[in-house]
Amino acid sequence: MTQHDLPRGMVRAAGPAGPHEGYMPGFGNDFETEALPGALPQGQNSPQKCAYGLYAEQLSGTAFTAPRGQNERTWCYRIRPSVQHTGRFAPLGLPYWKTASNLRDDIVSLGQYRWDPIPVPDEELTWITGMRTMTTAGDVNIQVGMASHVYLVTRSMQDEYFFSADSELLVVPQEGRLRFCTELGVIDLEPQEIAILPRGLVYRVEVLEGPARGFVCENYGQKFDLPNRGPIGANCLANPRDFKCPVAAFEDRETRSRVVIKWCGRFHDTWIDHSPLDVVAWHGNYCPYKYDLRSYAPVGAILFDHPDPSIFTVLTAPSGQEGTANIDFVLFRERWLVAEHSFRPPWYHKNIMSELMGNIYGIYDAKPQGFAPGGISLHNCMLPHGPDRDAFEAASNAALKPEKLDHTMSFMFETRFPQHLTEFAAREAPMQRDYGEVWDRLEKRFDGTPGTK
Ligand SMILES: O=C(O)Cc1cc(O)ccc1O
Ligand SMILES: [Fe+2]
Numbered sequence: 001m002t003q004h005d006l007p008r009g010m011v012r013a014a015g016p017a018g019p020h021e022g023y024m025p026g027f028g029n030d031f032e033t034e035a036l037p038g039a040l041p042q043g044q045n046s047p048q049k050c051a052y053g054l055y056a057e058q059l060s061g062t063a064f065t066a067p068r069g070q071n072e073r074t075w076c077y078r079i080r081p082s083v084q085h086t087g088r089f090a091p092l093g094l095p096y097w098k099t100a101s102n103l104r105d106d107i108v109s110l111g112q113y114r115w116d117p118i119p120v121p122d123e124e125l126t127w128i129t130g131m132r133t134m135t136t137a138g139d140v141n142i143q144v145g146m147a148s149h150v151y152l153v154t155r156s157m158q159d160e161y162f163f164s165a166d167s168e169l170l171v172v173p174q175e176g177r178l179r180f181c182t183e184l185g186v187i188d189l190e191p192q193e194i195a196i197l198p199r200g201l202v203y204r205v206e207v208l209e210g211p212a213r214g215f216v217c218e219n220y221g222q223k224f225d226l227p228n229r230g231p232i233g234a235n236c237l238a239n240p241r242d243f244k245c246p247v248a249a250f251e252d253r254e255t256r257s258r259v260v261i262k263w264c265g266r267f268h269d270t271w272i273d274h275s276p277l278d279v280v281a282w283h284g285n286y287c288p289y290k291y292d293l294r295s296y297a298p299v300g301a302i303l304f305d306h307p308d309p310s311i312f313t314v315l316t317a318p319s320g321q322e323g324t325a326n327i328d329f330v331l332f333r334e335r336w337l338v339a340e341h342s343f344r345p346p347w348y349h350k351n352i353m354s355e356l357m358g359n360i361y362g363i364y365d366a367k368p369q370g371f372a373p374g375g376i377s378l379h380n381c382m383l384p385h386g387p388d389r390d391a392f393e394a395a396s397n398a399a400l401k402p403e404k405l406d407h408t409m410s411f412m413f414e415t416r417f418p419q420h421l422t423e424f425a426a427r428e429a430p431m432q433r434d435y436g437e438v439w440d441r442l443e444k445r446f447d448g449t450p451g452t453k
Contacts, residue, residue: 006249007181007206011035013281015247022186023244027226027289033185033248034077034281045075054280055081061198061223061286072223074284076183079252085202085276086259089268094128098422099166099265100136100145100220107426112385116430117374120175120211124155127178127205128162128260131216134376134425135356137417138326140166140220140265144319145417146327148356149216150376150429153178156206159255161276164262167218169197170315170329172411174360174374176212178205183279184287185246191360192409194314194329195290196224202259202276203288213374215358217413221326224315232299238314242295245287251275293360293409296331301339306347309412319416328353330412332364338402345395348386354419355379355412362407366391370432371410377435381418388438 006012013035015022024031034040039054041047046056054077061072118132130152138145147167153176171178173191180187180195182203189195191214197203226238253275260269296314301307312330319326337344346366357364357377364371366387371377379385387395425431445453 006186007251009253010181010186010249010251010277012186012249013247020244023246023290025241025244027240027243028285029245030283030285031245031287032283035248035250036280039077039281040283041077050077052280054078057081059200059284059286061200072284072286074184074282074286076279077281079250079278079280080274082276084274085272086261087270087272089261089270092260092267092269094131094267096133096424097128097131097149097262097267098133098136098147098424099140100147100420101139102136102422103420104423107421107423110380110383112377112379112383112436113421113425114371114377114432114435115375115425116432117372118150118152118213118429120152120154120213125152126155126157126160127151127153128157128160130154132424132429133422134429135378135419135421137354137415137419138220144221144326146220146413146415147218148413148419149218151212151214151216153205153207153212154210157204159257159275161202161204161257161259162262163200163202163259164218165200166262166264167220168199168223170217170219170224171195171197171214172216172358172360173212173214174358175214176210177208178212179208180205180288181249181277182246182288183277184282185249187246187288187290189290192294193290193292195288196315197288198223198286201288204277215376215411217327217329219317219327222318222320224317224327224329227313227316227328236297236299238291238296243289243291245289248279248281249277250280251277293331293333296333298331298333298335300335301342304339304342306339306342306344309346321416324416326415326417328412328414330414332408332410332412334404334406334408336402337405340400342400343395344398344400345387345391348384350382350384351379352381353414353416354381355414356419357410357412360409360411362409364408364410365405367438368394370435370438378419378421386439389441392442
C-alpha cells in the first residue's frame with residue numbers, strides 16, 4: 001500500500017518501509033505516528049494550543065482506572081473534535097444485524113447445525129447493510145457475550161462512516177479484499193488475514209476486490225488479548241511482532257457525510273458536513289490492527305494423542321472468570337500430524353463452551369464433506385459432535401506415517417455463553433437440514449469381546 005494507492009485526498013504518515021509499509025509492528029504497543037511533521041505534541045498530551053490548530057482528544061478503550069497492562073487509550077490530534085462528527089441522531093432500521101439478547105421463542109436453538117456458504121446476492125450491499133447475524137450470545141447491556149455474523153459486501157461506503165459503541169469487531173475475510181479507512185489509519189485486508197476494529201473507532205469500508213464475504217465476531221465484552229502461553233514459553237502461537245497497526249492517515253474533506261452508530265443493539269444515523277477521518281497524529285495503545293494467519297506458529301502433538309483445541313488459540317477475550325473466555329478465536333491451519341498409535345482428528349465430545357466454526361479455505365479434517373469454504377457449523381453448549389463417519393473410518397484405519405495436513409484453514413469462535421440462532425440463520429441462510437445424519441452411519445462396533453475392531 002503506497003501513498004499513491006490511498007483514497008484521494010488522504011494524507012498518510014511516513015511509516016516503516018519494507019514488509020511493514022503503512023503499518024507499525026507489535027501487539028498492544030504504545031505507538032506514536034503523525035501524518036504531518038510536528039503534529040504530535042512531545043512531552044505532554046494537552047498543550048494549551050496544538051500544532052496546526054488541531055484539537056486534542058482522548059479515546060478511552062478501558063476504564064481510566066483499569067490496571068496497568070490492561071489500560072488502553074489513545075490521544076488523537078484532529079481537525080475537529082468528535083462532538084462535531086455527530087449531529088442529531090435518528091433511529092435506523094437494520095433488520096439483519098442483531099444483538100444479544102435476541103431470544104426468540106419460535107426459533108429453537110437446538111441441534112447441531114451447519115450451513116452452506118451464504119451466496120452474495122446480486123444487489124448493492126455495504127459493510128452496514130450486508131451484515132447478516134447468525135448467532136447471538138450473552139447480553140450487550142451488561143457488556144458480556146458476542147454475536148457471529150457473515151458479511152456480504154458488494155459496494156464501498158461513500159461519504160458514509162460507522163462505529164459501534166457496543167463492541168470490538170474481529171473480521172475474518174473469506175473472499176474478496178476490503179479496505180478499512182479508520183480514524184487511526186488504513187488497513188487493507190484479504191483472506192487468511194484478520195483485523196480488529198476497537199469499540200468506538202469510526203471507519204469507512206471500501207471494496208478493493210469484490211464481492212467480499214467473510215465472518216465477523218462482535219465482542220461485547222473485554223477486549224481480545226494474546227493468550228498466556230504457559231509452559232510453551234515466550235514464543236510460538238501468535239507472536240506479537242506479527243500484529244500490525246496502521247500509521248496515521250487523515251482526510252480534510254468538506255462533504256455531506258452520514259455517520260451510522262450502533263449503540264445497545266440499536267442503530268442511529270446522523271449527518272455532518274465533513275469527513276470524521278481527520279486525525280492527523282495520534283499516540284497510544286488503543287488502535288485497530290491486523291494479523292496474517294499464515295504467521296501463526298502452531299504447537300501440537302509430537303508423540304501421541306490429540307490435544308484440546310485451545311492449543312490453537314490466536315486471541316482470547318476474557319470473561320472475568322479465569323480460563324473461561326468470553327470468546328476464544330481458534331485457528332486450524334495446515335500442520336504436520338505425527339502422533340503414534342492415536343486417533344488423529346478431533347475426538348467426539350460435549351463442551352460447556354459453544355463452538356461456531358467457519359471454513360476459510362480447504363478441507364477440515366473432521367468433516368471432509370459438507371463443510372465447504374465459506375460454510376459455518378454450530379455445536380452449541382453440551383451438544384455432542386465429532387468426526388463424521390467417513391473421517392472416523394479413515395482415521396481409524398490410516399497408516400500412521402507423518403502426514404502433512406495441507407490446504408486447510410478453518411477457525412472457531414468459542415464462547416462460554418450459549419449461542420442463539422437468528423431468524424436469518426434459521427430460515428433464510430442455506431442451513432443443511434440433514435446435517436445430523438453425518439453421524440448416523442457410525443456403526444455399533446461393540447460385540448462384548450475384547451480387542452480392537
Ligand atoms: O471440530 C471441532 O469441534 C473443534 C475441535 C477441534 C479439535 O481439534 C478438538 C476439539 C474440538 O472441539
Ligand atoms: Fe468441538
